Amino acid sequence: MKDSTTMDDQYGGQLAPDTMLPQQFFGPLRKKAMMDGEHRLMVAVLEDGVRCFQKQLNARDPKARQLYLDAEEWITSTDQTWFFSFVNVCQTLDLDPDYIREGLLAWRDAQRVLDHAVAGDAEAEVPSEPPLRRASGA
Numbered sequence: 425m426k427d428s429t430t431m432d433d434q435y436g437g438q439l440a441p442d443t444m445l446p447q448q449f450f451g452p453l454r455k456k457a458m459m460d461g462e463h464r465l466m467v468a469v470l471e472d473g474v475r476c477f478q479k480q481l482n483a484r485d486p487k488a489r490q491l492y493l494d495a496e497e498w499i500t501s502t503d504q505t506w507f508f509s510f511v512n513v514c515q516t517l518d519l520d521p522d523y524i525r526e527g528l529l530a531w532r533d534a535q536r537v538l539d540h541a542v543a544g545d546a547e548a549e550v551p552s553e554p555p556l557r558r559a560s561g562a
Contacts, residue, residue: 462516463516463517466508466513466516466517467517469508469513470510470513470514470517473495473498473499473510474495474499474528476491476492476494476495477492477495477496477499477528477532478528478531480492480495481532481535481536482535482539496532498510499525499528499529500525500529510525
């Protein structure tokens with residue numbers, strides 16, 4: 425006796441065309457669009473933290489000094505319980521938080537050494553005009 429199964433019965437599931445609903449096709453694209461906004465927000469948070477850390481390093485104004493201290497605390501913290509912690513932001517953006525942290529702290533230390541050296545030179549000669557104006561030749 426011959427087997428009554430046909431090619432369609434035997435291979436129908438494997439060779440059948442895939443059908444996809446519009447929600448299945450466009451769903452991941454919508455999620456990606458939402459993630460783009462979240463990623464942009466995290467990039468903005470990271471940029472602001474780094475900017476405050478660098479710009480306010482030598483601030484004497486209490487508000488500006490507090491911005492620096494907050495940024496430094498945020499960068500050096502390893503706490504991951506907060507969604508926008510430094511570690512979580514870096515990991516979400518596929519950045520190594522330890523590498524970024526080490527680079528920022530090395531930059532800070534180099535700036536302090538440079539500022540100390542400049543302050544030592546400044547004591548030797550007192551400039552009559554602001555250093556930026558003197559450096560630009562204006």
